[in-house]
Amino acid sequence: MAAAGAAGRSVTVGLRTLGASDVAWLxxxxxxxxxxxxxxxxDAPRLKERARNERSFRLRIISRGGADxxxxxxxxxxxxxxxxxxxxxxxxxxQARRGAGMMAAALVEEEMRAGGVHTxxxxxxxxxxxxxxxxxxxGYSPILRAEWPCAPDGVAWLRRTVA
Numbered sequence: 001m002a003a004a005g006a007a008g009r010s011v012t013v014g015l016r017t018l019g020a021s022d023v024a025w026l027x028x029x030x031x032x033x034x035x036x037x038x039x040x041x042x043d044a045p046r047l048k049e050r051a052r053n054e055r056s057f058r059l060r061i062i063s064r065g066g067a068d069x070x071x072x073x074x075x076x077x078x079x080x081x082x083x084x085x086x087x088x089x090x091x092x093x094x095q096a097r098r099g100a101g102m103m104a105a106a107l108v109e110e111e112m113r114a115g116g117v118h119t120x121x122x123x124x125x126x127x128x129x130x131x132x133x134x135x136x137x138x139g140y141s142p143i144l145r146a147e148w149p150c151a152p153d154g155v156a157w158l159r160r161t162v163a
Contacts, residue, residue: 013103015060015072018048022061025068029092036125039088047073060108062091064100072104076115079149084112085121089134105138109162118163121148123155132156 023044034041041047050057056078062070070091076084086108089101105122112120122140124132132142140158148157 011065014063018059033090062104069095069100083119084117113162122158126156
């Protein structure tokens with residue numbers, strides 16, 4: 001996916017699978033970012049383990065203009081078949097608010113749609129308004145607590161139909 005960058009030049013955002021060399025990079029910035037939005041991160045090896053053991057679990061490194069720019073964590077066919085949920089879209093401070101996360105989420109939605117997903121859920125930290133704004137800009141709407149896919153403390157849920 002491409003978008004206009006500084007000075008009008010096109011910047012390409014893509015996704016790739018998590019590699020062994022990504023573990024050290026993620027552990028330098030992701031714990032603080034994840035904590036800031038209430039995501040229980042642990043560490044990169046734990047995420048890789050989940051990806052191996054949980055069939056629905058997906059990790060993708062965000063690349064922007066050929067450089068690593070963040071991480072998307074999501075699950076398909078969760079909480080039920082035909083639905084999916086984002087667990088986390090995160091970028092290091094030097095990449096934040098430059099559009100890579102939004103474009104990466106849109107790419108993941110395309111993958112979800114192609115795999116038969118029609119409803120996608122996204123979490124927003126109740127105390128960190130920027131995450132709510134992020135999802136609303138992507139077309140998500142807040143939903144009532146009774147409709148939440150799960151209820152961790154400090155998290156509100158949004159939903160969007162993608163099919």
